[in-house]
Amino acid sequence: MEMAFGLIEIKGFAAVIAAADAMFKTADIKLMNKEYLSGGTVFLQIEGESVSVQYAIEAAEEAVKRMSIFVNTRIIINPAAVINSSTEKEKTISCEEEKEQDNQEKTKSKSETLILHEETESIDEKAIPQEKPEKEIEKEIEQGNPINSDAENSGEIIYKETEAVKDGSFSESYKKSVELPLKETERDTLFPEESSEEKLSISNIPPIEEMDNMNVHELRHLARITENFPIFGRDISKANRKELLDYFRTILK
Amino acid sequence: MTIEALGIIETKGLASAIEAADTMLKTADIKLTGKEIIGGGYVSVIIRGDVGSVKAATEAGAEAARKTGELVSVLVIPRPHHDTESLLPKKG
Numbered sequence: 140m141e142m143a144f145g146l147i148e149i150k151g152f153a154a155v156i157a158a159a160d161a162m163f164k165t166a167d168i169k170l171m172n173k174e175y176l177s178g179g180t181v182f183l184q185i186e187g188e189s190v191s192v193q194y195a196i197e198a199a200e201e202a203v204k205r206m207s208i209f210v211n212t213r214i215i216i217n218p219a220a221v222i223n224s225s226t227e228k229e230k231t232i233s234c235e236e237e238k239e240q241d242n243q244e245k246t247k248s249k250s251e252t253l254i255l256h257e258e259t260e261s262i263d264e265k266a267i268p269q270e271k272p273e274k275e276i277e278k279e280i281e282q283g284n285p286i287n288s289d290a291e292n293s294g295e296i297i298y299k300e301t302e303a304v305k306d307g308s309f310s311e312s313y314k315k316s317v318e319l320p321l322k323e324t325e326r327d328t329l330f331p332e333e334s335s336e337e338k339l340s341i342s343n344i345p346p347i348e349e350m351d352n353m354n355v356h357e358l359r360h361l362a363r364i365t366e367n368f369p370i371f372g373r374d375i376s377k378a379n380r381k382e383l384l385d386y387f388r389t390i391l392k
Numbered sequence: 393m394t395i396e397a398l399g400i401i402e403t404k405g406l407a408s409a410i411e412a413a414d415t416m417l418k419t420a421d422i423k424l425t426g427k428e429i430i431g432g433g434y435v436s437v438i439i440r441g442d443v444g445s446v447k448a449a450t451e452a453g454a455e456a457a458r459k460t461g462e463l464v465s466v467l468v469i470p471r472p473h474h475d476t477e478s479l480l481p482k483k484g
Contacts, residue, residue, distance in 0.1 A: 178432040
């Protein structure tokens with residue numbers, strides 16, 4: 140199997156297309172190079188098996204001559220290494236083109252990653268309450284985690300914090316957010332399950348004899364859930380067992 | 393997608409090429425897919441469409457180009473080879 144080059148020079152673009160089409164349709168050849176020379180002359184270089192190239196060039200000549208256009212052809216069978224190297228050069232040119240394309244793709248992918256990055260950023264922003272200046276968001280990210288871990292279930296707190304941030308000065312809101320979890324934890328110890336349980340009316344309170352068997356914590360709990368108990372919140376926490384029992388006695392009377 | 397017929401009108405000078413393109417577009421339902429300037433004043437306009445449309449358009453276009461300037465060549469390929477497309481200027 141002998142390899143060959145086919146070289147063809149044609150004047151005019153239409154004739155080049157006609158020639159190329161004829162060559163492609165006639166034989167199995169590859170177009171290696173196309174160059175626009177000065178004066179409207181176009182140079183084509185094809186490669187393939189020597190017989191294929193011969194038939195292809197014949198077909199091209201015929202197609203172009205039919206259009207009464209100047210054509211010059213040459214077939215080189217078993218091209219010398221030097222000419223091969225010239226083709227190599229062309230190949231390197233095409234390689235460079237590919238590199239350019241690669242670069243373009245890289246820049247593309249870069250921009251895509253940028254976009255992705257932006258998207259992740261925007262997602263982050265979405266995770267945090269929206270419509271806030273970036274600095275505040277950063278602050279919140281820095282300071283938010285410890286607050287959250289302190290407050291454990293901090294959904295309400297974050298909400299309040301967000302409200303504060305929306306209202307304006309962040310430093311104030313941050314103080315609040317620091318204070319809030321403290322209050323929250325305090326409140327949890329002070330009024331456990333206060334909101335969840337309904338108040339006991341006086342008629343539903345267990346008798347004093349039963350209360351005598353209760354410890355101080357149970358009594359405090361009972362005091363908190365009792366309707367119209369004389370003292371509230373912190374006072375109940377401060378009150379000792381005897382005081383609580385006294386209060387219950389006054390109620391029950 | 394089916395392969396559409398290819399039509400090329402080549403003129404010497406841009407003005408007659410534009411005249412030819414205009415006439416072609418007015419004559420038949422074809423698409424103007426590009427132009428190629430290869431130097432030496434040679435300008436080609438490339439159209440695609442049905443074989444009949446392309447043939448009619450190129451005939452009218454060639455006539456217009458001959459009147460306004462120098463017509464170099466007219467080419468109609470009813471079904472261009474896949475590899476031939478690589479020689480044509482890319483769309484857009």
